[in-house]
Amino acid sequence: MDFNLDSILSILSVYGLKLIGSILIFYIGKKVAKILTKFSRKAMDKAKLDVTISQFIGNVVYGALLVFIILAALSNLGVNTTSFIAVLGAAGLAVGLAFQGTLSNIGAGVLLVFFRPFNVGDFIDAAGVMGVVEEINLFSTLMKTGDNKQIIIPNSSIIGKNIINYSKKETRRVDFVFGIGYDDDLKLAKTTLQEIIDADERVLKDPASLVVVSELADSSVNFTVRAWVKSADYWGVYFDTIEKVKLTFDEKNISIPYPQMDIHQN
Known part of the structure; x- marks a missing residue:
């Protein structure tokens, strides 16, 4: 003991x-x-x-x-x-x-947070998906599409591909192509398109807008129209201009060609 x-x-x-x-x-x-x-x-x-x-x-x-x-x-x-x-x-x-895949997502998340190719609230195109960024976490990025669907994208899928940030710059260029018939008044159509662009207060004066004949196509004479707007006004100007051009062309009897098929019987 x-x-x-x-x-x-x-x-x-x-x-x-x-x-x-x-x-x-x-x-x-x-x-x-x-x-x-x-x-x-x-x-x-x-x-x-x-x-x-x-x-x-x-x-x-x-x-x-x-x-x-x-x-x-x-x-x-x-x-x-x-x-x-x-x-x-x-x-x-x-x-x-x-957990190799998970760790790669974490690493990609760190890079996204540090280098900031986009922020929450930006409208982007990443990994083949377009939408508004709602959240950026260590594993994934949450985006909301235009039709209000939520998409969860692994960060590694985003960091390894091209990223288009539509909200990064204050201004954007709106591009249009409008066609008229070969028998229509070319100068009248060009003047009309310029007047429509100039009348929209959302279109910026600097840089100046552009209206030019860009192509003599098979069935139409095509105009390229370019206008600079604030990024927030992009879609409003885009849709309103297309509608305004159609209505104004109708008023001035300027035709907009469309594909036709002629059938001949012997």
Whole structure:
């Protein structure tokens, strides 16, 4: 009994202080990790970094600090952390390979947040989809189409292809092609198109609009009409101009050719 008690006291004298020290290292280290993580998030908020990316970086910082603290606590107990780190690295590699697609989406999400090819509220064409951006998170981008459907696109699909941002610039050019018959008055049609463009207050004076004959087609003489507008006015000007041209051409007896088929009987 004395031998067993002496053994227990001997073990406690050797490992007791180390155990208490490891507990203190873990407890105090965890508190310090939370403080440092909170400090880093505040710094990112002051830098006006996107909330999504600041949260992601904060979680990474806290996780890395926590791993370091656990290793320090184990090392204080006399545990060989070298083999532990090797096992942890192998496990991390296995997890990384298993979630390769997910990790690529996270990486792409970070790039989208940092480089800002588009923002929430922009109208874009990305990964073959057109719509308004509603949300950008670490895994995917949420877009709303013109007919009010929500589309969720993996970030890796967006970052690897061309991105067209229709909202990035303040102005856009509206392009039209209008055809008239060969027997119609060319000068009258050109003057009419210019008057329609000039009468629209949404069309900018600078850069100047353009109305030119661009093609002598098989069944029509085609005009190319180009007008600069504010990006927000693009579709309004586009649809209104097409309607106005049709109504005005009808009033002035300017024809708009359409395909016809002549059938002859012997």
